[in-house]
Amino acid sequence: MAITLYELVAREDRRLSPFCWRTRMALKHKGLEATIEPISYSNKERIKFSGQDRVPILVDGKTVVTDSWRIAGYLEDTYPKQPSLFGGASARGEALFINRWADANLNPAIIRLIVREMYDLVLPEDRDYFVRSREARFGMPLDQLHATRDQHWDAFERALLPIRQVVSEQPYICGTAPGYGDYIVFGSLQWPRLMAATELLKRDDPVYAWRERMLGLFDGYGRSAPARTPG
Amino acid sequence: MAITLYELVAREDRRLSPFCWRTRMALKHKGLEATIEPISYSNKERIKFSGQDRVPILVDGKTVVTDSWRIAGYLEDTYPKQPSLFGGASARGEALFINRWADANLNPAIIRLIVREMYDLVLPEDRDYFVRSREARFGMPLDQLHATRDQHWDAFERALLPIRQVVSEQPYICGTAPGYGDYIVFGSLQWPRLMAATELLKRDDPVYAWRERMLGLFDGYGRSAPARTPG
Numbered sequence: 130m131a132i133t134l135y136e137l138v139a140r141e142d143r144r145l146s147p148f149c150w151r152t153r154m155a156l157k158h159k160g161l162e163a164t165i166e167p168i169s170y171s172n173k174e175r176i177k178f179s180g181q182d183r184v185p186i187l188v189d190g191k192t193v194v195t196d197s198w199r200i201a202g203y204l205e206d207t208y209p210k211q212p213s214l215f216g217g218a219s220a221r222g223e224a225l226f227i228n229r230w231a232d233a234n235l236n237p238a239i240i241r242l243i244v245r246e247m248y249d250l251v252l253p254e255d256r257d258y259f260v261r262s263r264e265a266r267f268g269m270p271l272d273q274l275h276a277t278r279d280q281h282w283d284a285f286e287r288a289l290l291p292i293r294q295v296v297s298e299q300p301y302i303c304g305t306a307p308g309y310g311d312y313i314v315f316g317s318l319q320w321p322r323l324m325a326a327t328e329l330l331k332r333d334d335p336v337y338a339w340r341e342r343m344l345g346l347f348d349g350y351g352r353s354a355p356a357r358t359p360g
Numbered sequence: 361m362a363i364t365l366y367e368l369v370a371r372e373d374r375r376l377s378p379f380c381w382r383t384r385m386a387l388k389h390k391g392l393e394a395t396i397e398p399i400s401y402s403n404k405e406r407i408k409f410s411g412q413d414r415v416p417i418l419v420d421g422k423t424v425v426t427d428s429w430r431i432a433g434y435l436e437d438t439y440p441k442q443p444s445l446f447g448g449a450s451a452r453g454e455a456l457f458i459n460r461w462a463d464a465n466l467n468p469a470i471i472r473l474i475v476r477e478m479y480d481l482v483l484p485e486d487r488d489y490f491v492r493s494r495e496a497r498f499g500m501p502l503d504q505l506h507a508t509r510d511q512h513w514d515a516f517e518r519a520l521l522p523i524r525q526v527v528s529e530q531p532y533i534c535g536t537a538p539g540y541g542d543y544i545v546f547g548s549l550q551w552p553r554l555m556a557a558t559e560l561l562k563r564d565d566p567v568y569a570w571r572e573r574m575l576g577l578f579d580g581y582g583r584s585a586p587a588r589t590p591g
Contacts, residue, residue, distance in 0.1 A: 216450030222526075222535025223454035229525035230461065234518060287465060294460035295453075304453025 131164065132156070135176055135186040138167035139250045143323050144354060147236060148197040150316035152185040155201050155309060157347040159211040163187075170255040197316075198228050201309055214309040227302070227310045235317050238284040241267070243325040245275035250324055250357070285329070289336055296339035307346060315343040315351065322356045362395065363387070366407055366417040369398035370481045374554050375585060378467060379428040381547035383416040386432050386540060388578040390442040394418075401486040428547075429459050432540055445540040458533070458541045466548050469515040472498070474556040476506035481555055481588070516560070520567055527570035538577060546574040546582065553587045 134156065136149035144150070144167070156163050168176055168184055179186045179193050187194045187203065194203045205214045205221070215221035244263055248271060251259045260271060267274050292314060295302055302310040318340050321329045330337040344352040365387065367380035375381070375398070387394050399407055399415055410417045410426050418425045418434065425434045436445045436452070446452035475494055479502060482490045491502060498505050523545060526533055533541040549571050552560045561568040575583040 217448035218536065219447030219534040219539045219541070220451035220454055222530060222533060222539075223451055223458060223541045225529060225535075226458060226522055226526045226533050226541065227454060230522035233521035233525065234465070290464035291457055291461035294464065295457045298456060299453060302453060302457050303450040304456075305449065308450045308453075310450070310454045310457065 131190065132161055133164045133166055133188040135166045135168050135179075135188070136184050138169055138252070139247075139255075139324070140252055141250070142167070143250055143357075145247070145250070145320060145324050146184060147231075147316035147320040149185045150319045150351075151197040151309075151312050152187065152200050154312035154315060154343075154346070154351070155204055155214055157350055158214055158307075158309075158312070159204050159208050161204070161208065161211065169252050170258045171252070198225065214312075216303065216308055220303070220308065220310070224308070224310045224313065228313050231313050231317050234284075235288040235314070236320075238281060238288045239317060239321055239329070241274060241281040242278055242285060242329060243321050245271045245278075246326040247324045249326070289334075292339070293334065293336050297335045300342065301339070307343065311343060315340065319343075319351055319354070323354055324357060326358060328356075328358050362421065363392055364397055364419040365394045366397045366399050366410075366419070367415050369400055369483070370478075370486075370555070371483055372481070373398070374481055374588075376478070376481070376551060376555050377415060378462075378547035378551040380416045381550045381582075382428040382540075382543050383418065383431050385543035385546060385574075385577070385582070386435055386445055388581055389445055389538075389540075389543070390435050390439050392435070392439065392442065400483050401489045402483070429456065445543075447534065447539055451534070451539065451541070455539070455541045455544065459544050462544050462548050465515075466519040466545070467551075469512060469519045470548060470552055470560070472505060472512040473509055473516060473560060474552050476502045476509075477557040478555045480557070520565075523570070524565065524567050528566045531573065532570070538574065542574060546571065550574075550582055550585070554585055555588060557589060559587075559589050 134149070134152055136144055136152070137146040139145045173182045176182065176184065176186055179195050181195055183195065185197055185200060187200045189207070194200050201214055215224055244267070248256065248259060264270055292302070299305065301307045302314060318330070318336070322340070330340065365380070365383055367375055367383075368377040370376045404413045407413065407415065407417055410424050412426055414426065416428055416431060418431045420438070425431045432445055446455055475498070479487065479490060495501055523533070530536065532538045533545060549561070549567070553571070561571065
């Protein structure tokens, strides 16, 4: 059955969505081939069939699945003979915690650091929408948010703490082998790698070393998307 | 083989340590009996045998294990025929993430809200040590910290967000049945229940409902420790 993944695209064919990277890595983990369909903020007409306007969207034959967490569950349940994304019921439960933590605490910290820089790479036709929607979300012009960027480092550093601890004690968040818990956090940290004008992670940070391990998985799949700032 | 758990005690026999509650719940989950030995801040001579001065300490026959995370791993590996605390290797990895997150983000948010109120329940002989060590940690008198308590609500609310999301979507952090990921967070939220003069959780918060479920486990083991503020 043919699988298609709809995901967000920026200039230079950058795939910038942390949520879509979760799904990309999940597909690789499951060993499933997918056609990837780039969507811009402006041509959301093309995903109207899904009944909502967000990506990722997975289409598997006649089945349409939205939301990265629901897609992960769908892949796990539909392809049980392929390598497990979670590794059991408890791990799946705890992965949801990591997912909601990334959504509530990690991603909001990152976007405040990079949203102005993301703008440079947004497709020309998406710029108006991007600025309007982000300025509404943050309640101020993006330039002003960027000017107060230093205030948001603390939240980012606080969110990095548990990741740093864990990947100092074991190779992956899921232990000795990577799993969906890793792909969630990888999505979050691949995002600034692709879109930020300055590297957010120090080279000697264990989180950097972990991200390097993640970039190397599946024959360097994550690394094949070039960093905006060459390390 | 006889198991002994050394843990911290406050007035009215309150067992106040979030870390010791992790171990208490882990022992129950494993169906293991243990003699519980109360330790005060002032009589740490009694745990000198462990080569360090923190609780919990588990003594199993001739084996001495310190640190709640190491104790959980010890119990899992030593008693593999008893119900699994983690439910697999990936779940164990992810539980470490939850553990380090609770240590780095959740517990520091809680202690700032309750440390002044904890003082009221500290054993008389422990008060000097408690005040001195906490004031050194926070860099200000406890009364001053308490006066600025409102500033710390945001951090607590931010830490509650992922818990709230998860336990709204599934009964336990570990999915349909409780596991060590739940016991970690339960320890953190049992702590203010026992030691805070005001309830930190609203009654209609899904986190409150989850804590109620946790209090009911093992024949109401957690609930047998009375709340400071009757709900």
